[in-house]
Amino acid sequence: MNLLLSILLSIHLLTGHPITGQANMSVLVQNLNTGEVIDEYRSDKVVPPASVMKLLTTAAALEMMGPGFRFPTVLEYTGTIEGGVLNGDLYIRGGCDPSLGWKGRNAFLTQWVKAVREAGIRRIRGAVIADMTMLDGEAQNPNWLCEDAGNYYAPGIFALNYYGNTMNIVLQSGAPGTVAKVIKTEPEVEDICFINHVRCDKITYDGAFVSGLPYSRERYLTGAVPSNLGTFGVKGDLPNPGLLLARHFTDRLREAGVEVWRDAAYLADYNPLTPPRTELYIHYSEPLSEIIKETNINSNNLYAEALFRYLGSRYTLPGTIHNSQDLLRDYWRRRGVNVQNAIIKDGCGLAPQDAVSARAFVQLLAAMYKSPNAGAWMESLPVSGKSGTLTSLCPKTPLEGRIHAKSGTIAGTKNFAGYIDMPNGDTWVFAILINSAPGKAKNIQTVIQQYLLDVYRTHR
DSSP: OHHHHHHHHHHHHHHTSTTTTTSEEEEEEEETTTOOEEEEESTTOEEOOGGGGHHHHHHHHHHHHOTTOOOEEEEEEOSEEETTEEESOEEEEOOOOSOTTGGGOOTHHHHHHHHHHHTTOSEESSOEEEEOTTBOSOOSOTTSOGGGTTBTTSOOOOSSOOGGGEEEEEEEOOSTTSBOEEEEEESOOTTOEEEEOOEEESOSSOEEEEEOOTTOSEEEEEEEEETTOOEEEEEEEOSOHHHHHHHHHHHHHHHTTOEEOSOOEEEOSOOTTSOOOEEEEEEEOSOHHHHHHHHHHTTOHHHHHHHHHHHHHTTSSSBOHHHHHHHHHHHHHHTTOOOTTOBOOOSSSOOTTOBEEHHHHHHHHHHHHTSTTHHHHHHTSOBTTTSGGGTTSSTTSTTTTTEEEEEEEETTEEEEEEEEEOTTSOEEEEEEEEESOSSOHHHHHHHHHHHHHHHHHHHO
């Protein structure tokens, strides 16, 4: 009776709270060592997971490909090399690597230029062409909100991703009531056209928004920025990162004395009539263990979606969003995770239609805890009060450093799923999914933190 009463009191902190009491909720806390259910509330109900969705994607990628997997990007050429002249085109064949040029790191281009020169090429009677045909042309997930398209956190996903698929748009703020002036983009993007309606206003925050579609030259700038602020940056997505990479590679070749006759170009759709190619060099990404660490600790949508789309390409080429959805569902169903009623639309959780139950996440987390890849998996999760998106969860409390979990946040939503290390050596696995709650996400997190501390103190 005392145990039952303690469970009821703990869950009441969620169900009886004015912020979370009427929310769409699914909760499950379980002892991994004994199988005992510590706490539960509508654990089979599917609800939008937000970025907790990344657990399904990163875990499947880790299990299917292993922590040492590296994404290949291949340099190939058509035609022949005769007397230092390439009588054909040089291709960059994308393999979905999300990390090329991440945070502006493009030193790899030096190695690419070296590989071209070591092949004896001093002149290219063609172009550098970005080959993005590993995936179909649907770079923007159609299940994402229109208002997200073009923003830095919802970039298009391509077989060639570059610079985080993100550009910084530098604006000049002016007097109240004027329109902010676009100064430049970082990196520089040729031929881009801004339809600019960003007004300067008497505000203290950045309220500018970027919208647009993949491959489109147009980007719409709306909203407001503080007046008389000087120059500042607004982040948006790169419309064609593969083409930008081909242009940068072309520039580096020319700087190194390799003549390239034609301007850079790109291929978005597979063409069976393309002439045969010869492999010249393979660039490999950092290990998958590092890719998923960036994905989960910093909740990187680009990385998650690149993994999601790559998994779909394992079904058939070119990879499609539909294939990725099917693969993720089929994989976890075969692993005994209850995804029968789950709705899987993307790999990062941006799609509002995504819906997964607390029980499914607990089953997935339990399976990963026993996996041969458990070490890499645990290292990819933020730690409460210590790292990533969990820095603000339970700092300076008994649970600081004891929770390894993924968080998910959108308006009215705060979700967590992961592990709790108990003082007696046991490990608990949990999922707390709270959607459509009134108030800000940080206030929802405060309620969840109170609940976690109460459950911990009651059952330790």
